[in-house]
Amino acid sequence: MRIGAHVDSTDPLGAATARDADTVQFFLTDPQAWKDPSPRADAEALRASDVDVYIHAPYRINVATLNNRIRIPSRKLLMSHAKGAADVGAKGLIVHGGHVDKVEDIATGFDNWRKAFEYAAKEGGFATPVLIENTAGGDNACARRFDALARLWDAIGDFEPGFCLDTCHAHAGGEDLLTAVDRIKAITGRIDLIHANDSKDDFDSGRDRHDNLGSGRIDPELVVAVVRAAGAPVVVETPGGVDGQAADITFLRDRVGR
Ligand SMILES: [Zn+2]
Numbered sequence: 519m520r521i522g523a524h525v526d527s528t529d530p531l532g533a534a535t536a537r538d539a540d541t542v543q544f545f546l547t548d549p550q551a552w553k554d555p556s557p558r559a560d561a562e563a564l565r566a567s568d569v570d571v572y573i574h575a576p577y578r579i580n581v582a583t584l585n586n587r588i589r590i591p592s593r594k595l596l597m598s599h600a601k602g603a604a605d606v607g608a609k610g611l612i613v614h615g616g617h618v619d620k621v622e623d624i625a626t627g628f629d630n631w632r633k634a635f636e637y638a639a640k641e642g643g644f645a646t647p648v649l650i651e652n653t654a655g656g657d658n659a660c661a662r663r664f665d666a667l668a669r670l671w672d673a674i675g676d677f678e679p680g681f682c683l684d685t686c687h688a689h690a691g692g693e694d695l696l697t698a699v700d701r702i703k704a705i706t707g708r709i710d711l712i713h714a715n716d717s718k719d720d721f722d723s724g725r726d727r728h729d730n731l732g733s734g735r736i737d738p739e740l741v742v743a744v745v746r747a748a749g750a751p752v753v754v755e756t757p758g759g760v761d762g763q764a765a766d767i768t769f770l771r772d773r774v775g776r
Pocket residue numbers: 651684713755
């Protein structure tokens with residue numbers, strides 16, 4: 519089982535070594551910025567490395583929204599980050615499922631997702647597989663509740679997108695973790711990556727605050743069960759720097775093996 523962590527973008531390979539990680543995830547730009555990635559000096563080293571690389575897209579991206587001034591740049595930013603991710607040999611580009619505003623019809627959000635994939639296909643396709651991640655909050659989110667996820671996949675399944683399951687987001691989003699993997703696979707047919715995080719908040723709180731495994735409100739053995747059932751690579755997005763994340767990686771490895 520490949521297990522690693524979300525790390526700072528300055529020196530991802532150094533950060534992987536410090537944590538004894540098999541996988542790393544990082545941002546190519548400030549996650550709050552609307553910015554295309556720049557070429558990285560360590561691109562060749564990242565491509566050649568035994569460490570599996572995943573890139574997290576900026577948080578600003580929301581291809582579902584009805585707001586043109588966010589939706590159109592979001593499509594372009596997703597394309598440019600897929601290209602930047604390919605340059606470093608990434609196996610996937612993780613992007614949040616997005617949402618529409620309270621008063622808006624979520625059906626339009628699903629349709630906008632389809633349009634984002636159509637736009638990408640017209641431009642030659644995403645350079646890196648896009649993995650859509652479930653989110654914790656919002657009443658009009660495309661990938662918080664799995665009934666919405668099913669409708670999203672009805673709209674975009676033909677494009678064969680990937681899926682990233684975040685355990686904190688599922689718990690805080692109000693979805694039972696014990697059955698989550700089976701229910702997601704019934705919808706998407708796949709889980710490409712697990713974000714193994716504990717949650718500081720209660721089930722169905724809608725809040726997105728990650729914690730170290732066993733330190734929050736999720737039974738850590740439930741996270742282990744999800745990792746086992748999914749059989750996908752793992753990234754912990756937990757606090758505590760090298761020590762906190764290395765402990766989370768060790769906790770999982772001790773239970774699921776290497
Ligand atoms: Zn996540």
